[in-house]
Amino acid sequence: MTAYGHLKAVFMKVARHIIEARREAIAKLLSKVGYVPVLEICKQFNVSEATARRDLTELESQRRITRTHGGALSDFNRNFPPLDDRKVEDAEAKRKIGNLAASRVKPGMTVYLDSGSTIFFAAEAIASAGVADLQIVTTCLPTAQLISCLPGVEVYIPGGLFLTRHAMVAGDRTLEEVARWNFDVALLGAEGIDENGLWNSQRDISHQQREVIRRSDEVLICMNKVKLGRGGPCAVTRDVSALFLVTDAAAADVAKAKVKMAADHVLTA
Numbered sequence: 001m002t003a004y005g006h007l008k009a010v011f012m013k014v015a016r017h018i019i020e021a022r023r024e025a026i027a028k029l030l031s032k033v034g035y036v037p038v039l040e041i042c043k044q045f046n047v048s049e050a051t052a053r054r055d056l057t058e059l060e061s062q063r064r065i066t067r068t069h070g071g072a073l074s075d076f077n078r079n080f081p082p083l084d085d086r087k088v089e090d091a092e093a094k095r096k097i098g099n100l101a102a103s104r105v106k107p108g109m110t111v112y113l114d115s116g117s118t119i120f121f122a123a124e125a126i127a128s129a130g131v132a133d134l135q136i137v138t139t140c141l142p143t144a145q146l147i148s149c150l151p152g153v154e155v156y157i158p159g160g161l162f163l164t165r166h167a168m169v170a171g172d173r174t175l176e177e178v179a180r181w182n183f184d185v186a187l188l189g190a191e192g193i194d195e196n197g198l199w200n201s202q203r204d205i206s207h208q209q210r211e212v213i214r215r216s217d218e219v220l221i222c223m224n225k226v227k228l229g230r231g232g233p234c235a236v237t238r239d240v241s242a243l244f245l246v247t248d249a250a251a252a253d254v255a256k257a258k259v260k261m262a263a264d265h266v267l268t269a
Helices: 002-033 039-047 048-060 083-089 091-102 117-129 141-147 170-178 203-214 249-257
Strands: 065-068 070-072 110-113 137-138 154-156 161-163 167-170 183-188 191-194 197-200 216-222 234-239 244-247 266-268
Touching: 002 039, 002 048, 039 048, 048 065, 091 117, 091 167, 091 170, 091 216, 091 244, 110 117, 117 183, 117 216, 137 141, 167 203, 170 183, 170 203, 191 266, 203 216, 203 234
Parallel strands: 110 137, 110 183, 137 154, 183 216, 216 244, 244 266
Antiparallel strands: 065 070, 161 167, 191 197, 197 234
């Protein structure tokens, strides 16, 4: 081997080491925060967009991430319990919360229904009550199918990547389409609420919920009491004072969890 060839081989070995280290760092970042746009990856790792996309393609081929338009979802999609399993957990409490939240939905409203088991129970209650003349926007396909049976109800499902275990769509395209709407009332689920705000377990979904909150006249956070005082990896909003919490906990229990919300914004099922 010539001296040039030796230097070239060493350079290629070092370059591969750097590439693998960067990809490992990207995978760890995605595992931690759930979602990172391609342009953010470019900024954090000082690489071109083409390089970032090659890294993501390789990580996807290793089944370490799931790609979305403009970013990536971690294996969160694969590991999250299926919707049918979540509907069984604390079903009685979730059904009561869903029934109370559904009572806030009136004919003629434009309504956002989040994904999640408690919101699915709310959708069942809306369907059972026969609330008519609604525009429903939902990212949850089972909810869309359930609620579409109502007379005079229009159901809209934003585009995006279908997350099988969530039974929902998500991603940049979903966020863009949700941002075109204004809602009379939004029913949202979450992973927890505490003194520092409202939390979810995945950044992409948190961004989506934040946009829904911004575009809604009334926001109902539907959550059973086991999630009180619980934080999470991704903040939806730090200020929950304008939101309503629909829960099976009493207002005193919410206050004990140091949630910064007035007692009249706590609706106990």
